[in-house]
Amino acid sequence: MRTFEYAVQAWDSIAANKGRAALTMLGVIIGVCAVILLIAIGEGARKYIWKELGELGTNILIVVPGKTAKEGGMHMGTSTVRKLVFDDARILERRSRYVEHAVPVVIGTAYVKYYGKNRDTYVVGVTEPYFDIRNLGIDVGRKFTAEEIDAKRRVCVLGRTVKNSLFGDKNPLGTLLSLGDAKYRVIGVMAKKGVTLGFDIDDVVLIPTTAARDLFDTDSLFNITLKVASESDMENAKRDIIAIIKRRHAGKEDFTIMSQDEMLAVMGKILRVLTSVLAGIAAISLLVGGIGIMNVMLISVKERTREIGIRKAVGAKNSDILMQFLTESVVLSAVGGLGGIGLSMALAWLITLVWENIPITITWWSVAAAFLFSAFVGIFFGVYPAKKAAGADPIVALRYE
Amino acid sequence: MVVLKGVKKSYGTGDGALEVLKGIDLDVKAGQYIAIMGPSGSGKSTLLHIIGCLDRPTSGTYHLGGLDVSQAAMDELAEIRNGKIGFVFQQFNLIARMPAWKNVELPLIYTAMPPPERKALATSMLRRVGLSHRYAHRPNELSGGEQQRVAIARALVNSPRLILADEPTGNLDSRSGADVISLFDELNAEGITIILITHDTGVAEKAHSIVTIRDGVFLRS
Numbered sequence A: 001m002r003t004f005e006y007a008v009q010a011w012d013s014i015a016a017n018k019g020r021a022a023l024t025m026l027g028v029i030i031g032v033c034a035v036i037l038l039i040a041i042g043e044g045a046r047k048y049i050w051k052e053l054g055e056l057g058t059n060i061l062i063v064v065p066g067k068t069a070k071e072g073g074m075h076m077g078t079s080t081v082r083k084l085v086f087d088d089a090r091i092l093e094r095r096s097r098y099v100e101h102a103v104p105v106v107i108g109t110a111y112v113k114y115y116g117k118n119r120d121t122y123v124v125g126v127t128e129p130y131f132d133i134r135n136l137g138i139d140v141g142r143k144f145t146a147e148e149i150d151a152k153r154r155v156c157v158l159g160r161t162v163k164n165s166l167f168g169d170k171n172p173l174g175t176l177l178s179l180g181d182a183k184y185r186v187i188g189v190m191a192k193k194g195v196t197l198g199f200d201i202d203d204v205v206l207i208p209t210t211a212a213r214d215l216f217d218t219d220s221l222f223n224i225t226l227k228v229a230s231e232s233d234m235e236n237a238k239r240d241i242i243a244i245i246k247r248r249h250a251g252k253e254d255f256t257i258m259s260q261d262e263m264l265a266v267m268g269k270i271l272r273v274l275t276s277v278l279a280g281i282a283a284i285s286l287l288v289g290g291i292g293i294m295n296v297m298l299i300s301v302k303e304r305t306r307e308i309g310i311r312k313a314v315g316a317k318n319s320d321i322l323m324q325f326l327t328e329s330v331v332l333s334a335v336g337g338l339g340g341i342g343l344s345m346a347l348a349w350l351i352t353l354v355w356e357n358i359p360i361t362i363t364w365w366s367v368a369a370a371f372l373f374s375a376f377v378g379i380f381f382g383v384y385p386a387k388k389a390a391g392a393d394p395i396v397a398l399r400y401e
Numbered sequence B: 001m002v003v004l005k006g007v008k009k010s011y012g013t014g015d016g017a018l019e020v021l022k023g024i025d026l027d028v029k030a031g032q033y034i035a036i037m038g039p040s041g042s043g044k045s046t047l048l049h050i051i052g053c054l055d056r057p058t059s060g061t062y063h064l065g066g067l068d069v070s071q072a073a074m075d076e077l078a079e080i081r082n083g084k085i086g087f088v089f090q091q092f093n094l095i096a097r098m099p100a101w102k103n104v105e106l107p108l109i110y111t112a113m114p115p116p117e118r119k120a121l122a123t124s125m126l127r128r129v130g131l132s133h134r135y136a137h138r139p140n141e142l143s144g145g146e147q148q149r150v151a152i153a154r155a156l157v158n159s160p161r162l163i164l165a166d167e168p169t170g171n172l173d174s175r176s177g178a179d180v181i182s183l184f185d186e187l188n189a190e191g192i193t194i195i196l197i198t199h200d201t202g203v204a205e206k207a208h209s210i211v212t213i214r215d216g217v218f219l220r221s
């Protein structure tokens, strides 16, 4: 008997019991739908992070003090770590031809005051190229110049959140405000950047890095942010940076270079693991659906004992009966799988319609995997009932009431 | 055509074993029409199941058309049931959810015949038993006599040379029983060998010869 014939026979008997078949499929439908949707949400989150971080500049390397265990984020042996200083940044920019800019970044928090209003905020000391590297636009006024940086001028560019909370709708350009103990003149306001990954990028005050050094009374840098000329030079740039700073740090590699791509990769990996765990849990519901199929198939085999006897009496081989029932359970689970795919797509569409900022990306491989898995579940849980049917003695089966 | 020698069949093993057939010798020539009679529980159905390759003897030999069936594998038995034997049961044994023509077609789906030919053949078999107008009816929409004729059409569809019938008229009134028996007469006239079990002497008298079984052995042959 041909495969096509098994499918016809299977469909015949499923069609004879539509309600039961639909309920049986429901388990698989829900399982497949859950697997696909969870993967889609995980994948969507990954893409979302990728896009958000991409808006914060590309081809960026960040050197931080201390050797960080790769991907772990733990500082090891901090006692022997040398600080990164301003000269490190200057020399990197000068010595490596792959490094376009090296920005010494100083970060601290300070009390910002303007007449009655005040705010505790991040103060970030940077040099002028930082604006371009990080894609920070200027809304009103201007960014600070190289001369102002060299001269340690007390000027500042306000993030949108700080500007709004201190000045409201007023134009802040030219006014003096207090940053800690010092007075700073406002020369610009940053374009709105928004919240990225829960962090309000607009809640900052940018000042020349030289001024920040005085403000926080420190020589050590929070990090050195480097812009590499092109993506293909990233590895070369890293090698240069290691060589240069190592020489300055008595041959010790007591610093870490992170690239945005690496951070993305780490985050992507974490999300992947999380997604697979969730999808795995959802896959368990698919297994439960499979048990449902097995249950119904066992009932069906029992109910149709006589039919099995009749088929055997007119010439069906054991393998014919086995294939007929196996096909039936696979059809049940595969049709359920297709239903689950349809449902997941409908739900994904609905979710994006209602909550437009929940990122959902249905991937073809998750659809394929979920479908194949559902078919596999049909085979796996169909074998036992089908074997039971195939092994029935024809005489006993014919006498069954 | 059907040659049994010393066929025994027992159910169970050891002390609790029940010997139903206690040494059956039978030789049915091609084209013969045999009726088997005997009291209830004497082993008639058991014997017919063995002849029909639905069951195997515990001991003894059975040759069907020269082939030693007692040695055949399960799949070979299935092929013999499919192509060489047509079985008719007292309880009709039709599949309830299938229309008449699909029931008749059933043996053909286990052959290599393509679907259109199968359907044509099933249809012509239904015509042969006078039921072409009941083509799409399900078994529960047919009378007992009609159901048995569908079952006979199914038994004939693979053009077997041997028809086995276990009390084919047992569940029928005399009128539809007579229809069925005249159908067997026609088939036998065409050269098909028939072995039939019955409790009805009127039915048995249509056969060429009658054998009687009692407690697992033939009384006379």
Ligand SMILES: Nc1ncnc2c1ncn2[C@@H]1O[C@H](COP(=O)(O)OP(=O)(O)OP(=O)(O)O)[C@@H](O)[C@H]1O
Pocket (backbone or CB within 6 Å): B011, B012, B018, B020, B038, B039, B040, B041, B042, B043, B044, B045, B046, B047
């Ligand atoms: N699977 C089985 N296990 C045990 N005993 C069985 C089995 N099948 C049949 N028997 C026994 O074998 C004996 C013969 O049964 P069989 O069906 O051949 O009788 P029969 O002559 O056809 O009777 P009837 O005229 O009532 O149909 C009976 O006593 C029955 O109980």
Ligand SMILES: [Mg+2]
Pocket (backbone or CB within 6 Å): B044, B045, B046, B166
């Ligand atoms: Mg009987």
